[in-house]
Amino acid sequence: MTTVESIESVLERHPFFKDIEPRLVHQMAEHASLSSFETGQMIFRQGEAANQFYIISKGQVALEVFAPQQGAIPLMTLSDGDVLGWSWLFEPYIWHLDARAMVETQTITLDGAGLRAECDHNHELGYHLMKHSVEIVVQRLQAALMQVIDVYGLKKQ
Amino acid sequence: MTATVAHSPTRNLPNPMLPNPYRVQRVRKETQDTFTLELEPANGQSDFHFAAGQFNMLYIFGVGEVPISISGDPGKPRKLVHTTRAVGVVTSAMQQLKRDDMVGVRGPFGNDWPVVEAQGKDVVIVAGGLGLAPVRPALYHVLNHREKYDNVVLLYGTRTPNDILYRREVEKWRARLDVDVHVTVDRAIHPWRGNVGVVTRLIPKSPFDHLNAVAMICGPEVMIRFTVLELERRGVLPDNIFISMERNMKCATGFCGHCQWGPNFVCKDGPVFRYSEIKPFFGQRGL
Ligand SMILES: Cc1cc2nc3c(=O)[nH]c(=O)nc-3n(C[C@H](O)[C@H](O)[C@H](O)COP(=O)(O)OP(=O)(O)OC[C@H]3O[C@@H](n4cnc5c(N)ncnc54)[C@H](O)[C@@H]3O)c2cc1C
Ligand code: FES
Numbered sequence: 470m471t472t473v474e475s476i477e478s479v480l481e482r483h484p485f486f487k488d489i490e491p492r493l494v495h496q497m498a499e500h501a502s503l504s505s506f507e508t509g510q511m512i513f514r515q516g517e518a519a520n521q522f523y524i525i526s527k528g529q530v531a532l533e534v535f536a537p538q539q540g541a542i543p544l545m546t547l548s549d550g551d552v553l554g555w556s557w558l559f560e561p562y563i564w565h566l567d568a569r570a571m572v573e574t575q576t577i578t579l580d581g582a583g584l585r586a587e588c589d590h591n592h593e594l595g596y597h598l599m600k601h602s603v604e605i606v607v608q609r610l611q612a613a614l615m616q617v618i619d620v621y622g623l624k625k626q
Numbered sequence: 627m628t629a630t631v632a633h634s635p636t637r638n639l640p641n642p643m644l645p646n647p648y649r650v651q652r653v654r655k656e657t658q659d660t661f662t663l664e665l666e667p668a669n670g671q672s673d674f675h676f677a678a679g680q681f682n683m684l685y686i687f688g689v690g691e692v693p694i695s696i697s698g699d700p701g702k703p704r705k706l707v708h709t710t711r712a713v714g715v716v717t718s719a720m721q722q723l724k725r726d727d728m729v730g731v732r733g734p735f736g737n738d739w740p741v742v743e744a745q746g747k748d749v750v751i752v753a754g755g756l757g758l759a760p761v762r763p764a765l766y767h768v769l770n771h772r773e774k775y776d777n778v779v780l781l782y783g784t785r786t787p788n789d790i791l792y793r794r795e796v797e798k799w800r801a802r803l804d805v806d807v808h809v810t811v812d813r814a815i816h817p818w819r820g821n822v823g824v825v826t827r828l829i830p831k832s833p834f835d836h837l838n839a840v841a842m843i844c845g846p847e848v849m850i851r852f853t854v855l856e857l858e859r860r861g862v863l864p865d866n867i868f869i870s871m872e873r874n875m876k877c878a879t880g881f882c883g884h885c886q887w888g889p890n891f892v893c894k895d896g897p898v899f900r901y902s903e904i905k906p907f908f909g910q911r912g913l
Contacts, residue, residue: 531822542814543814543822544822544823545822545823545827546810546820546821546822546823548821548831549831550831571819608827611826611852612823612824612826612827615812615824615826615848615849615852616812616813616823616824618848619785619812620754620755620812620845620846620848620849621754621755621756621783621784621785621789621812621845621846621849622785
């Protein structure tokens with residue numbers, strides 16, 4: 470089995486690609502490669518160009534924000550099966566957070582810049598990618614809101 | 627409208643309004659503002675039995691009375707265990723109690739977690755913050771009768787790693803091969819290397835069969851709301867989701883109406899509710 474074939478079969482089974490026709494998944498698989506990251510390695514850094522997104526096959530990744538006096542503050546951890554990164558899809562295509570592998574991590578890395586260019590022509594592909602990415606953004610936003618309101622610390626007034 | 631009330635011991639109480647004297651046997655600090663009291667009957671005799679999910683009214687002499695869930699093992703009812711967070715007048719006074727101090731106990735009141743209904747199924751317990759205390763008896767019950775259940779999953783979220791309740795016990799459960807325990811914190815503090823994020827994010831990847839699972843949720847109402855959403859998104863039916871509710875209480879016996887919630891009195895119809903039965907008014911303001 471070639472890498473593209475094995476990546477394609479993983480993508481087909483992944484919830485992010487549910488409802489997407491196999492021919493479109495095949496197109497996406499052509500923009501994908503396998504990557505691995507050592508424990509502690511930065512996957513991307515805030516301010517860098519966001520030209521990829523990742524599907525974590527195995528491992529754990531911390532999304533962090535760097536604060537000058539406090540260092541890296543982990544906001545969320547992602548693990549097997551999670552999709553990492555959506556800044557590649559929205560202007561200005563810059564990462565807003567740091568992503569660091571907490572353990573040895575393997576990903577399927579998708580070439581976001583290439584997919585973006587393809588979506589400009591192939592609107593069906595663009596629609597599906599946008600729809601599924603927005604679903605993830607909404608889920609993460611809900612989670613972030615719960616974190617911000619500090620539910621466990623709340624006292625009734 | 628009740629969950630699966632296996633029995634209602636309240637009806638058998640001699641006088642449910644009369645506190646029985648109990649002695650503090652042990653006080654354990656759990657986190658900065660949370661502590662556990664182990665109580666024994668002052669006269670040394672006890673036929674106290676409770677079901678997982680029930681609560682007692684604890685009376686601090688000269689201060690007042692508050693409802694607190696029983697958080698011990700229903701298989702060892704002689705040891706009456708309560709874990710409390712100091713938030714106000716009564717619970718702060720309770721925090722000052724020492725060994726051999728006296729407490730008045732009325733109870734047990736309320737219904738129980740559906741540990742019988744869950745037999746033969748996957749059990750998914752989702753707890754947030756102090757919510758692990760009221761649901762711990764259900765986990766004890768399930769682990770005491772492990773062969774009667776399929777997969778057992780505990781998903782636990784707290785504010786920071788320092789707020790993890792029963793830390794040693796959680797670590798022991800995590801080391802077992804027959805329970806899946808996942809802990810997450812909203813804010814990591816060094817040297818935490820575990821999950822960061824809200825507890826609901828643990829649900830999509832948890833090892834349970836959504837068609838054959840019973841979920842029990844305990845924690846702040848906002849957390850319950852989002853947990854229910856995520857369980858439903860995963861395909862768990864509202865009939866198989868149970869939540870524990872808190873409302874201010876006075877009599878705890880269904881007479882005064884203090885704890886009314888929609889058409890229910892939390893003290894006697896709850897505190898455990900089947901989600902499908904309270905769905906129409908759950909999360910509504912003013913209730
Ligand atoms: C069925 C049931 C089971 C419960 N089980 C437990 C338990 O196992 N452990 C436990 O610690 N508590 C539990 N509670 C909540 C507990 O009863 C209250 O925290 C307690 O009554 C507060 O009394 P107080 O006099 O200390 O605070 P008050 O002086 O009455 O209130 C002080 C402040 O705390 C706020 N407050 C009151 N209740 C709560 C609450 N539930 N959560 C957050 N803030 C609150 C008040 O609004 C006020 O701002 C349970 C409640 C119910 C109804
Ligand atoms: S507390 Fe009186 S009716 Fe519930």
